[in-house]
Amino acid sequence: DTAVSQTPKYLVTQMGNDKSIKCEQNLGHDTMYWYKQDSKKFLKIMFSYNNKELIINETVPNRFSPKSPDKAHLNLHINSLELGDSAVYFCASSLTSEDSEQYFGPGTRLTVT
C-alpha cells in the first residue's frame, strides 16, 4: 500500500563509483520529482518529470541523470560519486505538474566515503 517507494533506503559507497536509486509511485500521478536534502536539512529540487517528459532540470552536475521508463517510475543514476553527493535523496509525486500537494517517498540516505 506504499504510495511512493524508493530503493535502496540506505546506500554507502566509495568515491568514483556509479550508483542508481529507484522510485515508484502507485498513486496514478502524472508528475514525479527528485529532491536532495543536505546535512543542513535544506531541501532542493533537482528534476521533475511529467508523463515521462523532463519538465524541470535544475543546475545539477551532468553526473546526475534521471530516467523515467513510464509515468509511475523515476530513477536517478549518479556517475563518479563525490563526497559532496552525500545527502538524503527524496522522490515525490503529484497528481499533475500544477497540483499543489506532493507525496514524498521515505528517502534514500546516500553516504559517499
Place this chain on the structure above:
Amino acid sequence: GQNIDQPTEMTATEGAIVQINCTYQTSGFNGLFWYQQHAGEAPTFLSYNVLDGLEEKGRFSSFLSRSKGYSYLLLKELQMKDSASYLCAVKSPYTNAGKSTFGDGTTLTVKP
C-alpha cells in the same frame, strides 16, 4: 531569484499556541505550501494557500498575504508529536510546470 526566510528554531510548551512565520521574495507566485518533516522521515503536506487569508484545518491554520510576501503556520493545542521541522515552500511559474522552492525549515521543539 527565490528567497524564502523562516526562523531556524522555535520552542513552545505542550498545550500552547505557536506561530511560525515565512517571508518570501520570488519571481512569480503560484501558491505557498507548508510541510511537516519529523526527524529521519519524509516531508508530509500540511496546507496550501494561493489566495490571501486564513485556511484552517483542525489544529493547524495557515495564513497568506501576497502583497506582503508573508505567510504563517499556526499550531494550536500543541502536542509532543508536533516536534518536527516545518518547511515553507513557494510555487512559482516554471516553463509549463510549477516549481516549488523550499525554505530552510523551522525546527519546532515542544516541551512538557
